[in-house]
Amino acid sequence: MDIQFYGANCIVISTKQVRLVFDDNLESLGAKSVVREGDVCLFTSAHPALVKHAKMCIDMPGEYEVSRVNIRGLQSRAHMDTETERTAVMYKVVIGDVRILVTGHVFPKISDAKLEDIGLVDIMLVPVGGHGYTLDPEGALQIIKQVEPKLVVPTHYADSELAYEVPQVTLDEALKTIGMEPKEITKKLQYKPAEVASSTQLVMLEKS
Numbered sequence: 001m002d003i004q005f006y007g008a009n010c011i012v013i014s015t016k017q018v019r020l021v022f023d024d025n026l027e028s029l030g031a032k033s034v035v036r037e038g039d040v041c042l043f044t045s046a047h048p049a050l051v052k053h054a055k056m057c058i059d060m061p062g063e064y065e066v067s068r069v070n071i072r073g074l075q076s077r078a079h080m081d082t083e084t085e086r087t088a089v090m091y092k093v094v095i096g097d098v099r100i101l102v103t104g105h106v107f108p109k110i111s112d113a114k115l116e117d118i119g120l121v122d123i124m125l126v127p128v129g130g131h132g133y134t135l136d137p138e139g140a141l142q143i144i145k146q147v148e149p150k151l152v153v154p155t156h157y158a159d160s161e162l163a164y165e166v167p168q169v170t171l172d173e174a175l176k177t178i179g180m181e182p183k184e185i186t187k188k189l190q191y192k193p194a195e196v197a198s199s200t201q202l203v204m205l206e207k208s
Contacts, residue, residue, distance in 0.1 A: 001095045003123070003189040005205035006034050008164075009044070009134070009156045011102060011125055012208075015095060017067035022091070022102050022125075024051070030163040034208075040066050044089050044104025045078065061089055070094040074117055077107040079135055090118070098122050098191050101147065105156075108139030110146050122191060124149035127156035128178070129168030137169060137177035144178070150196045151203050153189065154178075159207070171204070178202070 004012045009023040012034060019039045027033050033051075035041060041051045043059040051057050058064060061075040071093050078088035088107075093100040101124045110118075124147055130136025134156050135143070144152050158170040175181075180202040187206045 001098060001191065003100075003125075003153070003205065004187065004208045005153070005155060007031060007159050007162055007207050009104065009127055010034065011155065013093060013095070013100065015067065015069060018069060020066075020069065020071075020093065021054075023104065026162075031161060042071070042073075042091055042102075044091070044102065044106075045087060059089065068095075072117075074114065076104075076110075076114065079105050079107050079139070080132070081107060092118060092121075097193075101125070101149065103127070103135075103143060105134040106143070108135060108142040110143065115146060118147060121147050121149040122193075122196075123151045123153065123189070125153045125155055128154045128171070128174035129156045129158065129164075131166045131168060133164065133166040133168065137174040140174070141178045144200060149200055151183075151189075151191070151201055152180075153203050153205055155205075175202070 001015050011022040013020040021039045021041045024033050037053040038055045041054045041057045047059040061073040064071040074090045075086045076088040076090045091102040099122045101121045103126045126140045127134040128137050128140045158168040182204040183201040185204045
């Protein structure tokens with residue numbers, strides 16, 4: 001299993017049997033979609049259209065199993081929702097013994113009940129770009145402290161190749177606020193339990 005980052009909040013988790021593509025909205029930002037034929041596409045907010053070539057599209061909470069990968073979509077409050085709205089979906093993905101959380105554009109305060117649903121997390125992917133578009137670095141740090149993942153990977157920050165509707169915070173700015181130095185900078189994240197410390201560490205994924 002490995003994880004790659006393609007810009008914005010687009011993450012690809014690959015196993016020998018399946019590719020899971022999260023939040024591939026790249027075409028709307030002036031880039032190319034990374035979806036291949038047979039991929040499973042997941043979106044952390046409502047996505048109105050089916051994705052060409054995709055085997056399956058998911059944008060709702062629920063329990064899913066695809067090619068021995070367990071996926072749980074958790075209905076969540078989006079960062080711009082009111083207290084009663086729940087228009088976002090976080091995904092807990094379990095591949096073998098590895099537990100991954102893709103947060104998406106959620107509200108930074110997670111309820112105790114939701115944290116119990118999330119459970120233990122090995123790798124968490126969290127946006128940091130802010131400015132009303134998504135979580136800002138302070139909100140990302142709040143979620144990191146609540147979830148306490150073993151590894152955290154920042155996503156959705158300033159990128160000169162993407163035409164964001166709202167300018168995003170740079171990764172350097174975000175990391176200053178979060179207060180964490182990268183443990184590793186890599187193009188593909190492959191989780192190795194023996195190399196993980198007891199406290200949360202940050203991994204930077206270079207854009208593929």
